[in-house]
Amino acid sequence: MKKILRKGGYNLSQVVDNWTKIVGRKQSSKCYPNTIKIGKDMRNGILVLNVIHGKEVDVEYSKKEIIDKINVFFGYEYVKQIKLRVIQEKKKIKKFNNKSYIIDKKIEKKLNSVHDIGLKISLNKLVNAYKTKND
Numbered sequence: 001m002k003k004i005l006r007k008g009g010y011n012l013s014q015v016v017d018n019w020t021k022i023v024g025r026k027q028s029s030k031c032y033p034n035t036i037k038i039g040k041d042m043r044n045g046i047l048v049l050n051v052i053h054g055k056e057v058d059v060e061y062s063k064k065e066i067i068d069k070i071n072v073f074f075g076y077e078y079v080k081q082i083k084l085r086v087i088q089e090k091k092k093i094k095k096f097n098n099k100s101y102i103i104d105k106k107i108e109k110k111l112n113s114v115h116d117i118g119l120k121i122s123l124n125k126l127v128n129a130y131k132t133k134n135d
Contacts, residue, residue: 011078012036015047015070022073023066030055034085044080051084059084 015036020028031051038045047070051059059066063082070079107127114120 031059046081047079050087
């Protein structure tokens with residue numbers, strides 16, 4: 001746990017949890033945070049945003065504004081630069097047994113055919129673990 005906190009894992013979760021509050025609904029519908037690459041001093045990080053295909057130009061023009069809002073949220077210069085990563089579809093967040101899971105639309109269609117909720121949760125965890133490892 002200490003290793004994750006030293007790498008800024010807590011701050012990434014703060015950005016993800018408060019993303020809509022930080023940047024607003026309009027901006028959060030176009031992009032969402034993927035990772036933050038940051039040094040040991042926890043300053044001047046590089047935020048990698050997943051951007052929905054077709055919305056890159058809008059987000060590109062809003063980079064400075066997003067950086068300013070994140071830095072105001074933390075109270076110091078936490079993010080210095082933003083890099084964009086274009087994705088095809090926005091991921092949906094589904095809830096099973098009061099737990100949230102991120103699901104791609106293609107996978108969601110296949111999971112809808114599974115009737116056992118426990119199996120759905122297990123399959124979704126497997127998909128998320130695979131994506132995390134390969135991203």
